[in-house]
Amino acid sequence: MIRCRHLALLTLALACAACSRPAGEAAQAAASADAANKSLAEARNGVATRLITQNRGGEAPPAPPAGVLDLIRYDAPAGKLAAYLTPRPATPGKHPAIIWISGGDSNTIGDFWSPQPRENDQSAAAFRAAGIVTMYPSLRGGNDNPGQREGFYGEVQDILAAADHLAKLDYVDPQRIYLGGHSTGGTLVLLVAQIDPRFRDVFSFGPVADVSGYGQDMLPVSLSDEREIRLRSPGYWLASIRGPVFVFEGDHEANTDQVELLRESSKNPQARFFVVPRADHFSVLAPTTELIAKKILADTGPQTAIGFSDAEIDGLLK
Numbered sequence: 001m002i003r004c005r006h007l008a009l010l011t012l013a014l015a016c017a018a019c020s021r022p023a024g025e026a027a028q029a030a031a032s033a034d035a036a037n038k039s040l041a042e043a044r045n046g047v048a049t050r051l052i053t054q055n056r057g058g059e060a061p062p063a064p065p066a067g068v069l070d071l072i073r074y075d076a077p078a079g080k081l082a083a084y085l086t087p088r089p090a091t092p093g094k095h096p097a098i099i100w101i102s103g104g105d106s107n108t109i110g111d112f113w114s115p116q117p118r119e120n121d122q123s124a125a126a127f128r129a130a131g132i133v134t135m136y137p138s139l140r141g142g143n144d145n146p147g148q149r150e151g152f153y154g155e156v157q158d159i160l161a162a163a164d165h166l167a168k169l170d171y172v173d174p175q176r177i178y179l180g181g182h183s184t185g186g187t188l189v190l191l192v193a194q195i196d197p198r199f200r201d202v203f204s205f206g207p208v209a210d211v212s213g214y215g216q217d218m219l220p221v222s223l224s225d226e227r228e229i230r231l232r233s234p235g236y237w238l239a240s241i242r243g244p245v246f247v248f249e250g251d252h253e254a255n256t257d258q259v260e261l262l263r264e265s266s267k268n269p270q271a272r273f274f275v276v277p278r279a280d281h282f283s284v285l286a287p288t289t290e291l292i293a294k295k296i297l298a299d300t301g302p303q304t305a306i307g308f309s310d311a312e313i314d315g316l317l318k
Contacts, residue, residue: 040194040237044153050228051220055149056141061109068113068128069136076161078140078147078154083162084109086134094173096296097133097166099159100124103183103206107142107149120282122182130293133172137162151219152188152211152232159192163199176200178296182285183255184218187211190234190245197242200304203292204247206255206281209235209262238266244304245271248288250279274308278317287316 061082063071069084089095102109102122112123127134139158140147147154159179167174179199181189186207193202208214210233212223221228230236249259256275263273276284295306 037239039240040191040231041196041240043237044195044231047227047231049150049153049221049231050225051148051150052222053220055220056147057108057143057145060144061138062111064113074137074162074165076140076158078145078158081138081140081145081158081161082109082143083135083137083165084112085136086128088171089131089133091131093171094176095131095133095171096176096178096299097135097169097172098124098127098178098180098296099135099137099162099166100127101159101179101181101185101188102136103181103185105142106181106185106188107139107145107155109136109138109143112136118283118286121286122282124180124285124289126286126289126293127180127296130297132293132296133166133169135162135166149220151221152184152191155188156192156195159188160196160198175302176296176299178203180205180289180292182206183281184214186247187234190247191232191237193243193245194234194237194240199243200299201306202243202245203289204245205285205288206249206259207234207247207262208255208258209233209265235262235265238262238268238271241268241270243270244306246306246308247271247273248284249275250281250284251275251277252280254279254281254284272308274313276313276316283317291316 061071064084067087070087072083072085073080074083116123124134137159138145139155141149163177166172166177177199178201179189179192180203182205186204189202190204190207211219212229216223223229247259247262249256259273259275276288291312299306
């Protein structure tokens with residue numbers, strides 16, 4: 001978790017985008033995109049990231065238990081990337097599916113199958129338990145994958161490639177593919193939603209507005225490079241969201257101030273923000289994903305009908 005900058009500081013940064021920015025043609029192009037009120041996708045278009053560290057994993061993902069998850073490889077811009085995928089459902093027909101991006105090292109996948117304590121269950125097991133097709137993609141530079149970690153940049157395209165893979169499966173309903181993530185994964189899926197509206201709904205847990213707060217150890221770009229930070233920070237691009245996005249966080253020992261910052265910064269009705277009483281950054285996950293799983297199963301119409309009442313949110317940890 002990180003502590004946020006005060007709302008006024010982010011508001012000032014948004015208002016004064018041209019005050020202090022790195023030199024160079026690419027940075028000037030990014031500044032011009034901001035000034036022209038372009039979307040995040042338009043601002044990123046043609047802008048190659050400048051990595052100051054080359055970082056990739058090396059260990060293959062562990063083999064999951066048979067019948068619980070399958071280890072697969074999916075095609076992505078960086079090459080063939082590893083992922084876990086639930087087995088083909090026993091019942092015929094098209095099923096809803098969700099992609100889940102974990103927190104911490106979001107590029108790497110590991111043990112999502114061992115039972116976890118309810119107060120800290122980051123496995124998204126609620127979706128599998130509900131019979132929802134679930135995919136846990138690793139991303140460029142993670143595990144034994146090709147490519148380098150780009151820290152919230154090229155990884156967006158890897159997640160979209162994972163969605164492409166799901167949409168081609170004969171047992172997945174391509175109109176009912178959802179996306180969720182926690183912590184750094186929550187930040188990443190929020191960026192994905194700002195790039196591409198293809199997901200039926202996006203569920204972001206505990207994201208941040210400005211990724212510089214994660215610190216240099218977690219980012220392969222310079223914290224002083226405004227262009228690189230802005231193009232990775234969802235707080236600057238809330239207007240780019242074009243599909244339903246739900247952001248959740250606990251009310252203590254959490255990125256609550258970040259979620260409130262995002263809420264105060266957003267004028268986009270597609271983005272909705274919820275602070276769950278009596279929950280922290282981790283205990284918010286189990287009851288909320290269980291509620292989301294129930295809503296996904298009931299969300300069978302031509303358009304998404306998912307929503308959350310104040311009473312549902314207030315009652316999650318009673």
